[in-house]
Every structure is written in structure tokens, then in C-alpha cells.
Amino acid sequence: MTHLTELPDWAALLVALLLLAGAGLALIGSFGLLRLGSFYERIHAPTLGSTLGIGCVLIASMLCFSVLESRLVLHEVLITALMVITTPVTLMLLARAALYRDRSEGDDSVPPPPAG
Template structure:
């Protein structure tokens, strides 16, 4: 039974290392920020998760006590990585893409980042409108 746990822990470490390597390589080599965003949020997150689960299994099997620190860190990473990716992509859309060049989203709505009702962009849009729209007194 000891051999099974050693193989499982080793496999999780190797899988984690491969995912981490792929995520790091993608972060460096992909061409633009939106495609580079996928590498650390997908592959590297799975790599870190596999290594933390390997650590949790090792402590449970080899040391004889269960540690939940690794599980908490894994859950935290899996919950925060997509949210961070969403924030970065919204900032990239707002910074680099004018509303005319964005593809229309599905349904009736429009991109929230480019509407005045969006709480995250109301101030920025007002500043842009003041700079771009000539006043009647000019």
C-alpha cells in the first residue's frame, strides 16, 4: 500500500510540474495580453492545485496527520484565479478596445464596460466625453 501512495504523490507532483511549466511558457510566449491571460489562470492554477494536493496526501499518509492548510490554499486559488482573470480582461477591454471595434455580445445587452450605467466606468467615460466632445462655447 505504501507504493501506491508514493506513486500517487509522485504522479501529482509531475502533473503539477507539467501544468506549471505549460502555464509559465504560455505566459511568456503567447502574443497578446488577452491570450496570455489564459496561461496562468488555467494551466498554472491546475499545476499549483496538483502540487498542493500532493502535499496534503503526503502529510496525511507519511506524517499521520491531516493538514487542511493546503486544501484551503487550493480552494482560495481556484476561486480567485477566474475572478482576477475577469478583472484583468475587463481592464484590457476598457483600455485597448473602443466600443465600435468590440463584437456585439449575445442577446439584447451591450458591453457593461462601455456604458455610462456601469459603476466601474462612469467616471472614466465622463472624462473621455469631456475630452472628445466639443463644447458649444468653443
């Protein structure tokens, strides 16, 4: 019914390990989101977990379909590039917006803006 039965054992093992690593990293990021206290602490764990986790999943996908189709499949490179670029930019924009909000509200727990 599926072509995955044609995947060699070495490739199936490597794909399974990459998928488990990606899922584990995403899970660790989710736990970090739940466990950490402030917004500034919480923002890092899911960002790192999702970036590294999706990277492992996309590498597994590239390997699986490259082996099955006997040619190099690079569709996932675009997804990887977009994730690697957009996730940190989103993190930075969210952190700057929260920092601006906290400074305008007079929150003493955030550092003052740089002089100059």
C-alpha cells in the same frame, strides 16, 4: 533525518506523479505565456496552468502528510479554495481593465461594448 523515508511506496509514487503533473501544467502555462501573441490570448494559459498545477501540488501535499501523520490533513484545502476563487477573479478583472483601456484608446481589434 526526514520522515519522508517512512512514506509507503504507493504513496510516494502517487505523490511524485501528482507533483510532476502539477509542475508540467505550470510549465505549459508558462510556455503559453511566451508563445501566444496578444494580451487577451496570453492571459488564459498561465491562469489555467497555475490553477490546475497548484491543485495537483496541493493534493500531493495533502496525500503525503495525511499518510505520514496517519490522520487526514486538510490545511491545503484552504489554500486550494483561495486559489480556485482568486485566480479566475483576477483573470476577469485584468481582462476587463485591458478591454476598457483598449476601448477608450479606440483600438479596432476589440469588440464594441454591448448595447443597452
